[in-house]
Amino acid sequence: MFGAHAATALALVDSYGAVAIFAVFALEGALVGKVLPARTLFVASVVAVGVEAVAVLPVFAAAVIGATVGQSVVFTGVRRFGVDPTSLAIVPIGADRLDGTTxxxxxxxxxxxxxxxxxxxxxxxxxxPTANASSVSAPRFAAASLVGSAAYVGALLAVGIAVALGFGSVLDLLGPEWAVAL
Known part of the structure; x- marks a missing residue:
């Protein structure tokens, strides 16, 4: 089942590029995308596009901005409309977890x-809890979210680059006939 989701997500990235990464990370940020393999998809995307900064930058930016947008949607939904995302079956957070985060x-x-x-x-x-129990403004929340998401995606980027470089090294060791076969 997980394999089918991953294959679909990779096909979307192949077709739509950074837009698909944005959508997956926005869903993850909105707490409903925890079922999607966002980390795996990001690392696979970095491996697919290569390690050049020009190729990786749009993937990085799409992930960071997508996660920030998703979290800002949750923040605004809770703050302005009284939405309780934990009441939805697709959000994997219980009331006990929210007490700790509060x-x-x-x-x-x-x-x-x-x-x-x-x-x-x-x-x-x-x-x-930030939306429920504080006077933090939406822009300040989004800025804090952006900083944390950039650190997280930066770590994923380092993993993706390491995998891409390692994968390339393995192919070099195997020889050109294996590189063509893969």
Whole structure:
């Protein structure tokens, strides 16, 4: 099942490029995309486009901006419309997790938003308590989200480049007949 989702996501990236990366990361940022393989898709995209800065920059920017937009949508939805994303079955966050993130935000403030966005598994979770329990403005929240997402995607970019360079080295070791076959 996961393989089919990954294959579909890679086909979308092959067809639509950075726009597909933006969409996947926006869904992940909006907490509904946790079922999509965003990390795997990003690393595979970096491997596919190569390690040149000109090729990787649009993929990097699409991921960071997409995650920030997704989280800002959740923040605005909670703040302005009283939406409770945790009540949706597609959002994998329970009330117990929100209590912990609320305490984290109460203690550290906006730096907690940036830090949580840089850590896999907690990305985007502070959007709900920040919107509910603080007077943080949407632009300040988006800025903190952007900083954390840039750190996270930067780490993924380093992994993607390492994989791309490693994959190239393996092909060099195997010889030109294997490179043609792959």
């Amino acid at each position: 305490r984290w935000f109460d203690r550290w403030g906006l730096p907690a938003v940036a830090a949580s966005n840089a850590v896999p598994g907690t990305r985007g979770w502070l959007a709900v």
